[in-house]
Amino acid sequence: MDDTRQRLLNAAGQTFAEKGFEATTIREICRLADANIAAVNYHFGEKEQLYIEAVKQAHCHRGEMPQFDWTDETPPERKLEDFLRDMMSMMVDDESPSWHIELMMREMARPTAACTELVRSFIGPMFDLLNQIIAEILPVGTPAGVRHLHAFSIVGQCLLYRYHRPVGRLLIDEGEFRSLWNVDKLTRHITDFSLAALRSAARTSDAEAAP
Amino acid sequence: MDDTRQRLLNAAGQTFAEKGFEATTIREICRLADANIAAVNYHFGEKEQLYIEAVKQAHCHRGEMPQFDWTDETPPERKLEDFLRDMMSMMVDDESPSWHIELMMREMARPTAACTELVRSFIGPMFDLLNQIIAEILPVGTPAGVRHLHAFSIVGQCLLYRYHRPVGRLLIDEGEFRSLWNVDKLTRHITDFSLAALRSAARTSDAEAAP
Amino acid sequence: MDDTRQRLLNAAGQTFAEKGFEATTIREICRLADANIAAVNYHFGEKEQLYIEAVKQAHCHRGEMPQFDWTDETPPERKLEDFLRDMMSMMVDDESPSWHIELMMREMARPTAACTELVRSFIGPMFDLLNQIIAEILPVGTPAGVRHLHAFSIVGQCLLYRYHRPVGRLLIDEGEFRSLWNVDKLTRHITDFSLAALRSAARTSDAEAAP
Amino acid sequence: MDDTRQRLLNAAGQTFAEKGFEATTIREICRLADANIAAVNYHFGEKEQLYIEAVKQAHCHRGEMPQFDWTDETPPERKLEDFLRDMMSMMVDDESPSWHIELMMREMARPTAACTELVRSFIGPMFDLLNQIIAEILPVGTPAGVRHLHAFSIVGQCLLYRYHRPVGRLLIDEGEFRSLWNVDKLTRHITDFSLAALRSAARTSDAEAAP
DNA sequence: AATGAATGAGCCTTCATTCAT
DNA sequence: GATGAATGAAGGCTCATTCAT
Numbered sequence: 001m002d003d004t005r006q007r008l009l010n011a012a013g014q015t016f017a018e019k020g021f022e023a024t025t026i027r028e029i030c031r032l033a034d035a036n037i038a039a040v041n042y043h044f045g046e047k048e049q050l051y052i053e054a055v056k057q058a059h060c061h062r063g064e065m066p067q068f069d070w071t072d073e074t075p076p077e078r079k080l081e082d083f084l085r086d087m088m089s090m091m092v093d094d095e096s097p098s099w100h101i102e103l104m105m106r107e108m109a110r111p112t113a114a115c116t117e118l119v120r121s122f123i124g125p126m127f128d129l130l131n132q133i134i135a136e137i138l139p140v141g142t143p144a145g146v147r148h149l150h151a152f153s154i155v156g157q158c159l160l161y162r163y164h165r166p167v168g169r170l171l172i173d174e175g176e177f178r179s180l181w182n183v184d185k186l187t188r189h190i191t192d193f194s195l196a197a198l199r200s201a202a203r204t205s206d207a208e209a210a211p
Numbered sequence: 212m213d214d215t216r217q218r219l220l221n222a223a224g225q226t227f228a229e230k231g232f233e234a235t236t237i238r239e240i241c242r243l244a245d246a247n248i249a250a251v252n253y254h255f256g257e258k259e260q261l262y263i264e265a266v267k268q269a270h271c272h273r274g275e276m277p278q279f280d281w282t283d284e285t286p287p288e289r290k291l292e293d294f295l296r297d298m299m300s301m302m303v304d305d306e307s308p309s310w311h312i313e314l315m316m317r318e319m320a321r322p323t324a325a326c327t328e329l330v331r332s333f334i335g336p337m338f339d340l341l342n343q344i345i346a347e348i349l350p351v352g353t354p355a356g357v358r359h360l361h362a363f364s365i366v367g368q369c370l371l372y373r374y375h376r377p378v379g380r381l382l383i384d385e386g387e388f389r390s391l392w393n394v395d396k397l398t399r400h401i402t403d404f405s406l407a408a409l410r411s412a413a414r415t416s417d418a419e420a421a422p
Numbered sequence: 423m424d425d426t427r428q429r430l431l432n433a434a435g436q437t438f439a440e441k442g443f444e445a446t447t448i449r450e451i452c453r454l455a456d457a458n459i460a461a462v463n464y465h466f467g468e469k470e471q472l473y474i475e476a477v478k479q480a481h482c483h484r485g486e487m488p489q490f491d492w493t494d495e496t497p498p499e500r501k502l503e504d505f506l507r508d509m510m511s512m513m514v515d516d517e518s519p520s521w522h523i524e525l526m527m528r529e530m531a532r533p534t535a536a537c538t539e540l541v542r543s544f545i546g547p548m549f550d551l552l553n554q555i556i557a558e559i560l561p562v563g564t565p566a567g568v569r570h571l572h573a574f575s576i577v578g579q580c581l582l583y584r585y586h587r588p589v590g591r592l593l594i595d596e597g598e599f600r601s602l603w604n605v606d607k608l609t610r611h612i613t614d615f616s617l618a619a620l621r622s623a624a625r626t627s628d629a630e631a632a633p
Numbered sequence: 634m635d636d637t638r639q640r641l642l643n644a645a646g647q648t649f650a651e652k653g654f655e656a657t658t659i660r661e662i663c664r665l666a667d668a669n670i671a672a673v674n675y676h677f678g679e680k681e682q683l684y685i686e687a688v689k690q691a692h693c694h695r696g697e698m699p700q701f702d703w704t705d706e707t708p709p710e711r712k713l714e715d716f717l718r719d720m721m722s723m724m725v726d727d728e729s730p731s732w733h734i735e736l737m738m739r740e741m742a743r744p745t746a747a748c749t750e751l752v753r754s755f756i757g758p759m760f761d762l763l764n765q766i767i768a769e770i771l772p773v774g775t776p777a778g779v780r781h782l783h784a785f786s787i788v789g790q791c792l793l794y795r796y797h798r799p800v801g802r803l804l805i806d807e808g809e810f811r812s813l814w815n816v817d818k819l820t821r822h823i824t825d826f827s828l829a830a831l832r833s834a835a836r837t838s839d840a841e842a843a844p
Numbered sequence: 845a846a847t848g849a850a851t852g853a854g855c856c857t858t859c860a861t862t863c864a865t
Numbered sequence: 866g867a868t869g870a871a872t873g874a875a876g877g878c879t880c881a882t883t884c885a886t
Contacts (some may be wrong), residue, residue: 156371195409
């Protein structure tokens with residue numbers, strides 16, 4: 001039965017997400033999974049392989065890629081907002097612990113062998129999608145390098161709210177923190193901020209192109 | 212002699228920055244510092260205290276706060292660019308390993324007891340400074356919450372280039388990576404991007420305020 | 423099918439011969455035999471039983487006892503030489519790894535439960551045969567104890583070349599080692615050495631018997 | 634204090650001698666030495682190093698080389714007997730457990746890294762001494778290779794009584810075994826046997842040299 | 845003030861074996 | 866008859882820490 005294997009993966013993902021690879025012991029995982037200590041070695045060979053499999057499963061579980069109901073008519077501004085809302089729902093999840101995302105975040109900050117796979121199947125496609133949206137806003141012919149810089153600027157704004165949440169908590173007072181760390185509000189702000197920057201870049205670029 | 216204590220702090224900062232708290236062993240630090248194995252416990256009581264002291268020293272070493280030669284005449288746009296250039300020089304340091312900054316980055320992502328002190332003496336003042344610059348650009352009377360959102364958007368763009376450098380390396384090809392991950396280029400882009408967004412916000416705000 | 427059982431025995435013999443009982447793992451044997459991990463316990467109950475069966479098979483494979491074409495006329499000197507040549511071909515086998523013999527050698531040095539069977543069916547008969555040859559050379563009526571001492575002296579000379587081959591390699595230089603560790607040369611030397619000793623013992627014994 | 638280190642070496646030698654390297658656990662050694670389990674790692678780094686040091690100490694303890702009160706007048710026959718008596722007292726030691734020798738014997742049969750040192754400081758000198766005695770008996774000018782063969786024949790006779798004691802026990806009945814496995818009796822037999830062979834070789838050699 | 849020695853808890857891994865199918 | 870899954874004990878080793886000097 002694959003039950004034990006699955007329970008191990010869940011327990012591992014959860015614990016690795018919470019404490020990181022080094023600080024997690026396989027005893028802890030096995031206790032949580034209600035499995036024998038030797039089960040990890042039997043199913044995965046070694047601790048690191050279990051970690052890699054857990055990361056793989058983490059983003060699979062999330063559903064590979066979000067589904068948007070966009071048509072050919074959908075304006076890019078709307079697409080950007082949808083995209084950002086999806087991103088921010090991953091960054092700010094007060095209700096669920098969502099170790100799947102936490103594990104991916106850890107992997108992005110300190111990549112191990114599992115990172116390549118993660119980039120191939122999730123991060124890469126998301127990055128490409130964002131670049132397509134940007135391409136619809138910036139003038140045709142904008143170099144890829146410029147689009148990438150804008151994409152990084154947008155993604156950077158999102159990631160901060162997950163990675164630096166504890167620091168943010170120290171920088172602003174509690175009331176403000178609670179009203180701020182909220183998917184709706186943050187989505188709206190980042191959308192406005194980024195759209196303004198993109199439009200400005202588009203204008204500048206046009207002006208340069210047509211003197 | 213305080214020599215041993217100092218050598219321990221240096222060795223600890225270096226190693227903690229490179230490997231993180233868990234993955235670093237006291238033996239390793241002592242070997243690097245050419246000190247006795249019991250020296251850490253003698254001077255600092257326990258491993259965690261050594262870590263805290265190392266973090267404290269890391270940001271002290273950096274010189275607390277950058278010094279800008281601004282006058283009352285200096286326009287906020289110039290100030291923002293200077294500020295961002297200083298930030299980016301911390302984010303992108305190809306030449307020096309700069310464990311001081313790496314340690315601070317680690318602490319910001321996974322705060323420990325040392326974080327409060329770090330925020331008080333370095334991150335907080337930097338955040339305040341950025342907010343002052345923003346306040347000069349946005350209309351008088353803009354609520355603090357709005358300023359903070361803009362500050363986060365700006366800081367988020369910067370931090371990405373340090374935290375997600377390995378992922379960035381996987382997303383774009385090597386030639387582009389090398390031409391992109393560069394203080395000048397990134398400073399200019401982030402300045403332009405953020406300034407455009409701020410100006411747009413300023414216009415919108417004025418329009419709302421004066422119908 | 424008895425195929426698996428047989429493959430296990432071969433793999434076990436080979437591995438036990440090479441590494442000894444303790445250092446050999448069941449997994450290793452099963453991998454080599456391309457059998458399931460539980461096959462050993464299924465077919466043999468436990469590791470030790472597999473070892474015993476492997477030892478049994480080792481000497482069976484060798485053909486129980488050598489066949490000599492001796493007649494009543496064959497002089498004992500010739501018999502001794504034939505016997506020693508057979509012994510030495512087991513001790514010095516450059517060509518084949520011959521795990522069958524290596525396993526028997528191990529068992530003789532550190533006997534386990536398998537040893538009794540080995541002595542009964544192979545070593546004992548060989549020892550008896552040697553004693554018969556000795557009896558033909560020493561005067562009639564020589565006590566069994568004296569014959570046994572001579573047998574031990576002869577066997578001891580042979581065994582050294584297998585058990586202490588690595589030490590021998592360190593005691594003499596490589597050229598000499600290669601010219602020495604050779605069935606023909608060693609057979610001739612041990613035959614001459616032993617025959618001289620036996621004849622001397624025969625003379626002494628006769629002199630004592632007939633004053 | 635070096636007390637613990639010494640106790641560990643003693644316990645290790647004893648246990649390794651009894652059970653071999655693989656079958657011995659460091660927990661067992663530490664229990665016997667009344668030391669903490671981490672003491673082995675502290676003093677020797679790893680199990681194998683402890684083993685090597687134990688082997689080194691084993692032959693040091695024995696007193697490097699036996700001391701014989703020989704003069705220039707001492708006939709080689711007397712020297713051979715003394716030499717063999719010393720050898721046999723190592724091979725047949727009913728009274729004392731003498732793990733020192735047992736450990737050396739194990740090392741000779743299955744050499745590890747410790748063997749080279751053992752050969753250099755003990756086995757080699759003993760082998761040289763035996764060859765000198767042989768040189769006094771065989772005619773001047775006998776090639777080294779021939780002397781070595783005789784030395785091996787003599788040493789082989791001795792070693793059998795230690796390595797194959799259990800098999801010997803199965804080949805002859807208990808009464809005979811007890812009367813045989815005895816330093817005096819065996820020394821006398823091996824001396825007579827070998828001396829006869831050497832003298833015969835000397836005569837043959839002379840006859841060939843002077844036709 | 846400073847250190848070599850020692851400690852005990854705990855790490856990951858591997859073992860021979862047994863269980864349920 | 867044969868096997869993949871699972872088990873518990875034990876393996877060597879490393880850890881941060883403390884002790885006696």
